[in-house]
Structures are given as C-alpha cells and as structure tokens.
Amino acid sequence: MARSLQDALASFRIKSKVAIAKVGVDSRRLDTLVNLPxxxxxxREHVPAGTPAFDERxxxxxxxxxxxxxxAAIDYxxxxxxxxxSIRHWSSLNKNPESRFFGFDSFEGLPEDWKRFDGQMVKAHFDVDGVLPDIDDDRVSFVPGWFQHTLDSFLEKxxxxxxxxxxxDSDLYSSALYVLxxxxALLVPGTIVVFDEFSSVLNEFQALDNYCSAYMREYDVLASAWHYFGHLAIRMR
Ligand SMILES: C[S@@+](CC[C@H](N)C(=O)[O-])C[C@H]1O[C@@H](n2cnc3c(N)ncnc32)[C@H](O)[C@@H]1O
Structure with missing residues (x-):
C-alpha cells in the first residue's frame, strides 16, 4: 500500500476514535446491557447440565x-x-467447635456508588454506624474497616x-477484585468461593473473570441460586 494511503488510514482511525470518545454515550446502563450476554x-462454558440451582441462597x-x-472444621x-x-447462617450450619468465622466489613457501608442497571446504591449504602452484628458464638469475629486497609494485617497472622x-458479598467490582x-495464595484447589451478586455483570461477575484470567485460575461451578445465577458457589481447581 502506498505510504500516503497508509498515513490517511491511520489519521482516519485516530480521528474516528477521538470523535467516538467525545460524542459517544458513557452509560453504565448501556454497558450493562452490552455485557449481559x-x-x-x-x-455454556462453565455450568454443566444438572448443576444444582436453588430458589434461595x-x-x-x-x-x-x-x-x-x-x-469438618472450616475457616469461613x-x-x-x-x-x-449470611455469616449467621453459615455459623449455624457448621457446628464444628474448631471452625472459625471472620466477617470483614467497613460497617460504614459501600466505599463508592454501586451503579447498577436498575438504579444506583450510593456510597455509604449499608451503613450501620459501626455497629457489629450480635452473634452469640465465640467462633465468630469481625474485622471492621475497608478490606484494602485490613486484609494485609489479617493475612500476616x-x-x-x-x-x-x-x-x-461486597457487591462492587473494586472490592471483589481486591479480595480475590x-x-x-489462599485459594488453593478445593477452596469454596461463594458470590452473592454474581449476575451483576459489571461487578462480581467481572471481578471473577478478570481475577481468573490475570492469575491463570480455573474453577468448577458447584451450584447457583436465585433466578439466573444471582448467587453462585464455585470450587477452585
Ligand atoms: C450486601 S452487603 C452484605 C450483606 C450480608 N452478607 C448479608 O447477608 O446480609 C455488602 C457489604 O459490603 C461492604 N463493603 C463493600 N465493599 C467494601 C470494602 N471495600 N471494604 C469494607 N466493606 C465493604 C459494605 O459495607 C456492605 O455492608
């Protein structure tokens, strides 16, 4: 191809890109619609026929x-x-005295807006003014604060x-990706991971997908609940 034609095409591509960036619609709703498929x-790739699906989580x-x-004893x-x-349910399910249940939360609500197709839960939604749940079980403890500030020191010990x-069950892409x-290093083969808002396609779904591709991880789907993969349980390979 002649040099002048190559230059003209490159210039057209750059101008088109800039025009689309400037006049296109930056819409979370549109993003959600485009990503839902x-x-x-x-x-089709991950859920074999016969995988259990339940109404309730x-x-x-x-x-x-x-x-x-x-x-068996678990670390939850x-x-x-x-x-x-949910931590109350899990601690009542598993009665092994050696089990430990750790609940991480800011207890000040979400660190940023959770933009969803059906509207938006704004920053601080789920704020409980720092009040920890009252669960009468010595095996249960809480780690208050942003995951990004508490997880490192927790993992050291x-x-x-x-x-x-x-x-x-942190709803947001940023929080789920950070945690995963x-x-x-802890998500060894056999580790069970449960998602609470899996079908929020730009959030927990995308976080799992991005984590697995960046860290070359694979998993098997164990079960789902609530319509079309609202909740999901997987086991790491
Ligand atoms: C949907 S609620 C959890 C519901 C709970 N598992 C239940 O069953 O009722 C989501 C929680 O994630 C917390 N959260 C989200 N991102 C966080 C972060 N980066 N650090 C700390 N807490 C976070 C919010 O404070 C909120 O309480």
Whole structure:
C-alpha cells in the first residue's frame, strides 16, 4: 500500500476514535446491557447440565455445606457482612467447635456508588454506624474497616486450617477484585468461593473473570441460586 494511503488510514482511525470518545454515550446502563450476554457465554462454558440451582441462597449454602463440608472444621471468610444474615447462617450450619468465622466489613457501608442497571446504591449504602452484628458464638469475629486497609494485617497472622470457604458479598467490582487477588495464595484447589451478586455483570461477575484470567485460575461451578445465577458457589481447581 502506498505510504500516503497508509498515513490517511491511520489519521482516519485516530480521528474516528477521538470523535467516538467525545460524542459517544458513557452509560453504565448501556454497558450493562452490552455485557449481559457474557453471562450466557460463561454459562455454556462453565455450568454443566444438572448443576444444582436453588430458589434461595440459603438452600444453596445448605447444599454446598452438606455435600462438601459435612462435619469438618472450616475457616469461613466473609467479605461484606452488613447486619450479619449470611455469616449467621453459615455459623449455624457448621457446628464444628474448631471452625472459625471472620466477617470483614467497613460497617460504614459501600466505599463508592454501586451503579447498577436498575438504579444506583450510593456510597455509604449499608451503613450501620459501626455497629457489629450480635452473634452469640465465640467462633465468630469481625474485622471492621475497608478490606484494602485490613486484609494485609489479617493475612500476616492468619494460619489457614482445614477447608476454606470465602464468601464475596461486597457487591462492587473494586472490592471483589481486591479480595480475590489479595487472597490468591489462599485459594488453593478445593477452596469454596461463594458470590452473592454474581449476575451483576459489571461487578462480581467481572471481578471473577478478570481475577481468573490475570492469575491463570480455573474453577468448577458447584451450584447457583436465585433466578439466573444471582448467587453462585464455585470450587477452585
Ligand atoms: C450486601 S452487603 C452484605 C450483606 C450480608 N452478607 C448479608 O447477608 O446480609 C455488602 C457489604 O459490603 C461492604 N463493603 C463493600 N465493599 C467494601 C470494602 N471495600 N471494604 C469494607 N466493606 C465493604 C459494605 O459495607 C456492605 O455492608
């Protein structure tokens, strides 16, 4: 191709890019719509026929616990506690006296707006004024603060024992990605990871996808709940 034609094409490409950046619509709703079909592609690649699907998340927890944990001791790390509903359920499911349940949360709500298709939960949504859930179980403890400020020092002292269960219920892409990447060394094969807002395609879904591609990790889907992969349980390979 003649040099002048190459230059003209390169210039056209750059000008088109700038024009699209300037006049295009930067819309979270549009982004969500455009990305939603990725869930179906993911389903075809990751969810074999017959994978259990439940109506309620608690039924999914009960199934995963009964099938994969039984009476064994677990370390349960929950990222996103709010008033403690899910950590309360897990600690009542697993009665092993050696089990430990750690709940991480700012207890001041979300660190940034959670932009979703159906509107927006603004920064500080889920704020409980620093009040920790009241759970009458010595095995349960809480780590208040931003994950980004608390997880490093927690991990310096943490010695894993037995089956690890990680519950990502932090809603945001940034929080979920931080947790997954920071925990990578702990997510050994067999680790169970539960997501609470998996089908929020630009958030927990994207965080898992980006984490797995950046860290070359793979997993098997154990079960899902609530419509189309609202909640998900996986096991790391
Ligand atoms: C949906 S709520 C958790 C609900 C809870 N698991 C339940 O079952 O009721 C999400 C929580 O994640 C917390 N969160 C999100 N990102 C965080 C971060 N980076 N650091 C600390 N807390 C965070 C928020 O404070 C909020 O309480």
């Amino acid at each position: 990725k869930i179906e592609t993911w389903r 608690t039924a999914m927890y009960d199934h995963v616990h009964a099938e994969l944990i039984g009476d 790390l929950e990222f996103g506690v709010f008033q403690g509903d 943490f010695e894993p024992q037995g089956q690890l269960v990680v519950h990502v 990447t920071r925990l990578d």
